[in-house]
Amino acid sequence: MAKYSRVSESVGLITLQNPPVNALSAAVRQGIVDTVERALSDPKVKSVVICGQNGIFCGGADIKEFGTNMSGPLLVPMIHAIEAANKPVVAAIEGSALGGGLELALGCHYRIAHSKARLGLPEVTLGLLPAAGGTQRLPRLIGVPAALDLITTGKPLDARRISTYPCPRPSDLDALFEGVMEKVRQSARGAIAPVACVQAVRAAATQPYTQGMEREKELMATLFTSGQARALQYCFFAQRAVSRWSMPNGARWDTSKPRPVHKAAVIGLGTMGRGITVALAQTGLSVIAVETQEKQLMDAKQAVSGMLERGARRRGVAPALDKISYSHDIQAVADVDLVIEAVFEDMGLKKKVFQQLASICRPGTFLCTNTSALDVDHLASQTHNPELVVGMHFFAPAHVMKLLEVVYGPRSSPQAVATAMQLGKKMGKVSVAVGNCPGFVGNRMLKPYMEQAFFLLEEGATPELVDRALEEFGFPMGVFRMSDLSGLDVGWRVRKGDGLAEPGAPSGQPARIRQGRRYSPLGDLLCEQGRFGQKTGQGWYQYNKPGSQVARSDPWLHSFLEGYRAQHGLVARRIDNQEVLDRCLYALINEGFRILEDGIAAGPEDIDMIYVFGYGWPRHRGGPMFYASMVGLGKVLERLEHYHQAHPDVPYLKPCSLLWRLVASGSPPLHKWREVIRKLHSQL
Numbered sequence: 001m002a003k004y005s006r007v008s009e010s011v012g013l014i015t016l017q018n019p020p021v022n023a024l025s026a027a028v029r030q031g032i033v034d035t036v037e038r039a040l041s042d043p044k045v046k047s048v049v050i051c052g053q054n055g056i057f058c059g060g061a062d063i064k065e066f067g068t069n070m071s072g073p074l075l076v077p078m079i080h081a082i083e084a085a086n087k088p089v090v091a092a093i094e095g096s097a098l099g100g101g102l103e104l105a106l107g108c109h110y111r112i113a114h115s116k117a118r119l120g121l122p123e124v125t126l127g128l129l130p131a132a133g134g135t136q137r138l139p140r141l142i143g144v145p146a147a148l149d150l151i152t153t154g155k156p157l158d159a160r161r162i163s164t165y166p167c168p169r170p171s172d173l174d175a176l177f178e179g180v181m182e183k184v185r186q187s188a189r190g191a192i193a194p195v196a197c198v199q200a201v202r203a204a205a206t207q208p209y210t211q212g213m214e215r216e217k218e219l220m221a222t223l224f225t226s227g228q229a230r231a232l233q234y235c236f237f238a239q240r241a242v243s244r245w246s247m248p249n250g251a252r253w254d255t256s257k258p259r260p261v262h263k264a265a266v267i268g269l270g271t272m273g274r275g276i277t278v279a280l281a282q283t284g285l286s287v288i289a290v291e292t293q294e295k296q297l298m299d300a301k302q303a304v305s306g307m308l309e310r311g312a313r314r315r316g317v318a319p320a321l322d323k324i325s326y327s328h329d330i331q332a333v334a335d336v337d338l339v340i341e342a343v344f345e346d347m348g349l350k351k352k353v354f355q356q357l358a359s360i361c362r363p364g365t366f367l368c369t370n371t372s373a374l375d376v377d378h379l380a381s382q383t384h385n386p387e388l389v390v391g392m393h394f395f396a397p398a399h400v401m402k403l404l405e406v407v408y409g410p411r412s413s414p415q416a417v418a419t420a421m422q423l424g425k426k427m428g429k430v431s432v433a434v435g436n437c438p439g440f441v442g443n444r445m446l447k448p449y450m451e452q453a454f455f456l457l458e459e460g461a462t463p464e465l466v467d468r469a470l471e472e473f474g475f476p477m478g479v480f481r482m483s484d485l486s487g488l489d490v491g492w493r494v495r496k497g498d499g500l501a502e503p504g505a506p507s508g509q510p511a512r513i514r515q516g517r518r519y520s521p522l523g524d525l526l527c528e529q530g531r532f533g534q535k536t537g538q539g540w541y542q543y544n545k546p547g548s549q550v551a552r553s554d555p556w557l558h559s560f561l562e563g564y565r566a567q568h569g570l571v572a573r574r575i576d577n578q579e580v581l582d583r584c585l586y587a588l589i590n591e592g593f594r595i596l597e598d599g600i601a602a603g604p605e606d607i608d609m610i611y612v613f614g615y616g617w618p619r620h621r622g623g624p625m626f627y628a629s630m631v632g633l634g635k636v637l638e639r640l641e642h643y644h645q646a647h648p649d650v651p652y653l654k655p656c657s658l659l660w661r662l663v664a665s666g667s668p669p670l671h672k673w674r675e676v677i678r679k680l681h682s683q684l
């Protein structure tokens with residue numbers, strides 16, 4: 001809706017009214033058309049001001065309308081009519097003016113913005129482009145380079161005084177567009193909207209306005225119906241939906257009250273502990289950082305200060321150095337509100353820390369563990385108050401990565417979960433509440449994905465082939481480059497703990513069967529040679545020196561694979577990209593369905609946001625479960641069955657019962673899966 005009033009006798013004031021962000025729904029667009037017409041036909045009105053209610057100009061088109069039969073006036077003619085008005089129209093911008101909201105402002109003759117206003121064209125993040133004249137008017141207003149930056153990244157900027165703008169004067173348009181196109185293609189990793197944005201702005205720079213508008217419309221028509229736009233718009237809502245968490249016992253976000261956290265402690269200052277300390281201090285909390293080894297404590301202090309200083313420089317603020325006090329004595333945590341344990345991933349050590357915390361901390365202190373896979377409930381049982389224990393699983397580097405898995409055990413209280421979720425939000429994380437099981441959601445699904453990658457090497461693939469297929473799909477790094485980055489020894493330690501990795505495996509089939517199922521010892525064999533990845537300069541690839549990040553193909557690895565296949569009587573065959581994607585992704589997705597079946601994740605959105613924000617799943621593909629729904633559940637099931645028949649000793653390829661059930665009930669759209677899951681649970 002849009003409210004009309006006349007102020008100071010001669011000013012027609014149009015106020016957009018559609019809480020919470022004044023999105024341009026059909027009713028709002030109709031309201032604008034009607035009120036503009038009214039102002040223009042009123043002889044007493046000499047000028048018109050458009051603003052938004054409740055401190056926000058406009059959050060853009062109503063994204064909820066996208067999948068529907070959109071009715072009401074169209075944005076383009078509405079904005080044209082405003083631009084063509086014979087009375088001056090001013091956009092008075094407070095808060096956000098985004099997407100269609102900014103395009104509306106661009107159609108006005110003047111724009112006045114509050115110094116704290118945020119202006120942006122985020123359409124590209126939804127798989128679209130600003131097709132209400134945004135790609136045509138903005139370059140004309142602020143120049144091609146600045147417009148390209150805003151339109152292709154979707155990042156908003158603060159209102160600025162015009163005198164601070166650089167004067168846009170590109171000398172060689174062709175070179176400029178070629179350069180930008182190359183950069184955009186690289187960072188887009190297969191997303192089509194950023195590329196279309198460049199093409200639309202190129203039309204603005206090289207063609208008359210009307211032809212530019214035609215090109216903008218044409219490009220938008222392609223994007224609007226694309227699967228990528230659907231995926232990105234799904235992510236927009238899923239990111240918000242995961243904050244409305246629920247637990248199988250009925251506890252929910254809206255009935256569980258978090259407790260405020262002012263002072264926190266981090267135990268263990270390795271890589272994860274340092275990142276968590278930085279993230280907490282940057283949020284404004286007082287932090288006690290504990291490391292019992294003196295040398296490690298000194299190193300950590302220096303590293304944390306450096307990270308805080310660099311971060312503060314980037315954001316133009318003072319570093320939060322004074323928020324942290326360091327101690328080598330765990331007794332220093334006695335009066336904090338919440339503790340995050342981040343010691344070495346070893347159950348014995350973690351148990352000891354939890355026993356100590358239980359006797360040191362004041363009653364009511366929340367005790368959290370940053371374990372990435374261990375049993376949170378077992379740690380809770382070391383304390384007097386297991387209801388105060390939850391997992392807070394951060395991702396490295398913890399002050400940068402957006403994902404936080406909040407892991408509740410069977411005894412975690414709703415208040416503990418609510419407190420961890422709220423703290424995550426304060427830290428700027430996308431927090432997802434998940435149940436307790438080995439690996440939780442993210443790492444549990446990674447296991448079958450990595451297992452398939454190892455098997456593919458045994459059958460004839462190379463790390464380069466597997467990685468290329470996954471990177472072309474949109475992952476920033478394939479599985480082997482990622483494994484080299486995070487360290488092969490991490491998985492080796494876990495496999496040893498699980499009784500899987502044994503040194504000096506014999507040759508032949510028995511060497512590749514462990515605990516009754518197919519097993520690939522390839523990763524273990526590399527570790528036995530001291531090839532831990534980037535940190536040792538050798539892993540699945542080779543590096544110039546330890547710590548280097550530039551992976552190069554390694555002839556040693558290729559002949560090692562040949563020798564391994566010969567030793568075990570395996571004949572290499574040709575493997576194509578499709579098989580790599582099918583086997584790695586469908587095995588991972590199948591585990592996602594098992595996680596839903598087990599009630600470890602409340603819905604597919606939780607799994608998808610974990611993969612998008614923590615594991616580099618390409619956002620324009622919406623997350624693994626959304627991807628499965630786009631591919632078609634029937635096809636996923638058929639492919640899994642096919643591969644399981646070929647590899648009956650690989651249980652991860654056996655389609656799970658929820659997938660069968662969903663296909664049997666007609667492959668309902670993803671937002672209906674919860675109903676099927678509820679029915680399944682009620683029958684168990």
Ligand SMILES: CC/C=C/CC(=O)SCCNC(=O)CCNC(=O)[C@H](O)C(C)(C)COP(=O)(O)OP(=O)(O)OC[C@H]1O[C@@H](n2cnc3c(N)ncnc32)[C@H](O)[C@@H]1OP(=O)(O)O
Nearest residue numbers: 020021023059060061062063064096098099100101122240
């Ligand atoms: C015809 C095609 C035309 C396309 C042109 C476009 O305009 S595309 C849309 C471009 N606009 C955006 O992408 C803006 C998206 N919104 C935001 O970035 C933020 O919401 C905000 C406006 C900066 C406000 O942020 P804040 O943190 O204050 O609130 P939330 O993000 O939590 O949002 C509050 C609720 O409002 C819903 N919502 C926000 N924007 C839209 C929108 N454009 N359409 C529909 N709904 C929107 C959001 O989902 C939240 O709802 P919940 O029910 O609470 O989840």
